[in-house]
Amino acid sequence: xxxxxxxxxxxxxxxxxxxxxxxxxxxxxxxxxxxxxxxxxxxxxxxxxxxxxxxxxxxxxxxxxxxxxxxxxxxxxxxxxxxxxxxxxxxxxxxxxxxxxxxxxxxxxxxxxxxxxxxxxxxxxxxxxxxxxxxxxxxxxxxxxxxxxxxxxxxxxxxxxxxxxxxxxxxxxxxxxxxxxxxxxxxxxxxxxxxxxxxxxxxxxxxxxxxxxxxxxxxxxxxxxxxxxxxxxxxxxxxxxxxxxxxxxxxxxxxxxxxxxxxxxxxxxxxxxxxx
Numbered sequence: 001x002x003x004x005x006x007x008x009x010x011x012x013x014x015x016x017x018x019x020x021x022x023x024x025x026x027x028x029x030x031x032x033x034x035x036x037x038x039x040x041x042x043x044x045x046x047x048x049x050x051x052x053x054x055x056x057x058x059x060x061x062x063x064x065x066x067x068x069x070x071x072x073x074x075x076x077x078x079x080x081x082x083x084x085x086x087x088x089x090x091x092x093x094x095x096x097x098x099x100x101x102x103x104x105x106x107x108x109x110x111x112x113x114x115x116x117x118x119x120x121x122x123x124x125x126x127x128x129x130x131x132x133x134x135x136x137x138x139x140x141x142x143x144x145x146x147x148x149x150x151x152x153x154x155x156x157x158x159x160x161x162x163x164x165x166x167x168x169x170x171x172x173x174x175x176x177x178x179x180x181x182x183x184x185x186x187x188x189x190x191x192x193x194x195x196x197x198x199x200x201x202x203x204x205x206x207x208x209x210x211x212x213x214x215x216x217x218x219x220x221x222x223x224x225x226x227x228x229x230x231x232x233x234x235x236x237x238x239x240x241x242x243x244x245x246x247x248x249x250x251x252x253x254x255x256x257x258x259x260x261x262x263x264x265x266x267x268x269x270x271x272x273x274x275x276x
Contacts, residue, residue, distance in 0.1 A: 024049055025057050029078075032067065037077040095128045098262050103231065104130045106255040110248055112233040113137040116259070117154040117217075119228060122170060124149045124158045127229075138210050138234045148209060150176045150190055151183045153217035154230040156203035160194040161219055161227030167194075183208045202249050207237055214240045216248055218256040223264045231255045 024047070031043050040058055044051040058076050061067040065081040099116060107114035113131040117124055123146040131137040141152075149155025149170065159167055176185045184190050197203045203217045217232035231252055240248075 021057070024053070025061065028054065028057055028061065029066065032076055033078055037070075037075050039075045043076075096262065099259050100128055100130075102255055102259050102262075103128055106231060106233065106251060107131065107135065110233050110235075110251045111135060112235040112248070113141075114255075115141065115154060115217075115230075115232040115234070116220075117158065117230045117232065119158065120146070122173065124155050124170075124230075126154075135235070138213055138215070141234070147174060148177070148179060149174065151179050151205060151208045152232075153203045153205045153215035153234075154232040156194065156197050156205065157217045157219045157230045157232075158227055159190075160198040160203065167191075179209055180207055180211050182206065202252065204245075212237055216245075216252060218249075218252040220256055220263060221260045228263060229259070231259060 027047055027049075028043055031046050032038050035042070038046070040051060040055040043049070043058070044054040047054070058067055058069075061079070062069050062076070065079045067076045067079045069076055095116060095118075103114045103116045106112075107130040111134075113129065113135050115126060115130075115137075116128040118127045119125075120127075126141055126145040129137050129141065149159050159170065162170070171187070176187070176190065177183075178185050184193060201218060205215050207213060209215065213234055214237045215232060215234040217230045219227035220229035220231060222228045233248060233252065235248075
């Protein structure tokens, strides 16, 4: 086990100092990832950290293979070890082949982007997305997205399946930020909406997350009848009329039934056994 280095006075660093160093290090990784590479000076300017501190931390990341230093270009890029972490994350969330195939079928049938979300700890996380140039996903609804459950259809259906204490805990951490003009930011309004969602078994959001876009979701249930995930779609609001709403609900309920069957018994329709 590595022993923390002592500072210039000979004392062990405080836990607060250690936490601050970790936060700075992670912020540096995020900036390099967002920009597709950056120099130490650019990172220092973006984060407001002293240049010597930034350079020291970036060199430590290089030594650990989390960054690579392109000396000729005087910039840093992401290291290869991060890829292994990403592979491990996908493995831990572990969307089965049959479920991935069912989301692909939803995408093809509904002619929309298709999503599968799950509980992970205390978060509602996007675990799998199927889209296409004609039916692209909402940005930033990619793998790992875990925010704004109050404003997303898959988030609402899963919040509707939680206890009051669980909803309190989730909103206590994530809050209810306003994302568009129609985002619900009142807890009483959200509670009334979630009661309606629980009763209908389907959640809709009309331009609450992204202007001009509409989403819908139905819960996935385990053998105990508890909601453990959600299947969802998104499409431009102008393409959603009452007749298509009814059709999309049918597609979602069908996909939910088959994914729920998998989670109850490990079996899914033979057509969904084909890997995507």
